[in-house]
Amino acid sequence: MQRRTFFGLAATAAFSVLAAREVFGAVLAPTTTGNNPKFIPLEAIIPDTPQAAGAVVSLPQPDKTGGAPLMQTLAQRRATRELHGLENGGKAISGHMLSNLLWAAWGVNRADGKRTAPTARNSQAADVYVALKSGIWLYNARKNQLELQVAKDVREALGKAPLTLIYAAQNDFFGAMSVGSLYQNAGLYCASEGLGNVVRASNTGVVDKLIKLPDDYKIWVTQSIGWPAP
Secondary structure, eight states, X not given: OOOOOOOOOOOOOOOOOOSXXXXXXXXXXXXXXXSOGGGXXXXXXXXSSOOOTTOXXXXXXXXXXXXXXXXXXXHHOOOOOOBOOSEETTEEOOHHHHHHHHHHHHOBOSTTOOBSSOOGGXXXXXXXXXXXXXXXXXXXXXXXXXXXXXXSOOGGGGXXXXXXXXXXXXXXXXXXXXXXXXXXXXXXXXXXXXXXXXXXXXXXXXXXXXXXXXXXXXXXXXXXXXXXXX
């Protein structure tokens, strides 16, 4: 399949957690102690149980107005290799946090369909996948949803983080440049929320053959995300 080439410079995005969430298009009621859904674990948004091939999860709308100030976020941006689970000290990675994270990395931020990361000639030729306990999901930015690609938990082989972003783009110079824009956006969102993250290039072979990529694409890097170890 012929895909378009592009390059990018790292952009910034930082967003706060809202108060509702969806799964398969239906809004769920809070199930944890208290009334603030930001404490609901991600497993409550995307079930850990095996899903049928082609399953789709509708994400909550990302919050495009919150987050820490830019200079504070830059001061806090760093690589963190010791990562805890989805919950940490009463905080949890929620459906809204995942939606915000994906939107920061590669979301649609204008009515004409353009993205949070720049591309040459607006080619937009990149894909972001999310590895969770339930499997590997493709982020569909235009529909704001996740689409199941592989119903297999591969997180242990990707660095043991509670969730991992997987970045695919064309197998050329421009693809390598573009992926840098996406994972820097995601890293800045993590810094804004107090999440830890680290980018890895050594484990891409784990998923290279599992995900059906376009013919001229390759997986360049993965990004492990979770709460920093104390």
